[in-house]
Amino acid sequence: GAVVSQHPSWVICKSGTSVKIECRSLDFQATTMFWYRQFPKQSLMLMATSNEGSKATYEQGVEKDKFLINHASLTLSTLTVTSAHPEDSSFYICSIPEINYGYTFGSGTRLTVV
Amino acid sequence: LAKTTQPISMDSYEGQEVNITCSHNNIATNDYITWYQQFPSQGPRFIIQGYKTKVTNEVASLFIPADRKSSTLSLPRVSLSDTAVYYCLVGDTFGSGNTGKLIFGQGTTLQVKP
Numbered sequence: 731g732a733v734v735s736q737h738p739s740w741v742i743c744k745s746g747t748s749v750k751i752e753c754r755s756l757d758f759q760a761t762t763m764f765w766y767r768q769f770p771k772q773s774l775m776l777m778a779t780s781n782e783g784s785k786a787t788y789e790q791g792v793e794k795d796k797f798l799i800n801h802a803s804l805t806l807s808t809l810t811v812t813s814a815h816p817e818d819s820s821f822y823i824c825s826i827p828e829i830n831y832g833y834t835f836g837s838g839t840r841l842t843v844v
Numbered sequence: 845l846a847k848t849t850q851p852i853s854m855d856s857y858e859g860q861e862v863n864i865t866c867s868h869n870n871i872a873t874n875d876y877i878t879w880y881q882q883f884p885s886q887g888p889r890f891i892i893q894g895y896k897t898k899v900t901n902e903v904a905s906l907f908i909p910a911d912r913k914s915s916t917l918s919l920p921r922v923s924l925s926d927t928a929v930y931y932c933l934v935g936d937t938f939g940s941g942n943t944g945k946l947i948f949g950q951g952t953t954l955q956v957k958p
Contacts, residue, residue, distance in 0.1 A: 731890070762944060773931070774888070774948040823887045825946065827938035832878065833946060835887030 732758035736836030753824030759804035764825040780807040814843045853953045862919045866932030
C-alpha cells in the first residue's frame with residue numbers, strides 16, 4: 731500500500747496562532763486524502779475529504795474557515811488549524827485510499843494549544 | 845455506510861486466542877468488512893479484510909457467516925504488544941463510485957495481561 735508521511739508528529743502552539751500539518755504520499759499519487767480528528771479515548775472522527783486541485787469537502791459541523799485544507803499536488807495535502815484554541819487540541823490523522831486496495835493512515839499529529 | 849457494533853472493551857491473557865465480534869446488520873451487498881488496529885498516539889493500521897466465509901493472513905483470521913450480518917476477528921495467541929483498539933468497518937472499496945469515506949465506530953479496546 732501507499733507509504734504515508736505525516737508531519738509534524740507533535741506540535742505545541744499558543745492560542746490564537748495557526749498550525750499547519752502536512753500529509754505526504756511518498757510513493758503514490760493520491761487524488762483523494764481524508765483528514766480525521768481524534769480526542770482522547772474516543773474514536774476517529776472524519777473531518778474532511780481533500781481533493782487534489784479542488785476544494786475540500788467538509789463533514790457537517792466542521793468549520794471550513796477554521797480548518798483549511800489544501801491539496802495542491804498529488805503527493806501533498808495540508809491541514810491548517812487557524813486561530814487555534816485549547817479546544818482544538820487533538821490528534822489529527824490523515825488517510826490515503828487506494829483503489830481496490832485499502833486505506834493507509836499517517837502516523838498522526840498531536841496538537842496541543844496552550 | 846453500515847453502522848457497526850462492537851464490545852467496548854475486552855481483557856485477555858498472553859498466549860490466549862482472542863475473538864472480537866462485530867455486528868453489522870445493515871451491510872450492503874457490495875460492502876467489505878475491514879478491521880484496523882490502533883495503538884496510542886498512532887494512526888490505525890490495516891489488519892484484515894474479507895467479504896464472506898473465512899480469510900486468514902499472518903496476523904489474524906476473519907470469520908464471516910453466510911448472512912454477513914456479523915464478523916469475528918480472531919487473534920491467535922495474543923501477546924502484550926497486541927494491546928490496542930480494534931475497529932471494525934464495513935463499506936465498499938474505494939474507487940467503486942462511492943465517496944470512499946471510512947466512518948469509524950467506537951472500537952474495542954483489547955487489554956492483554958501478563
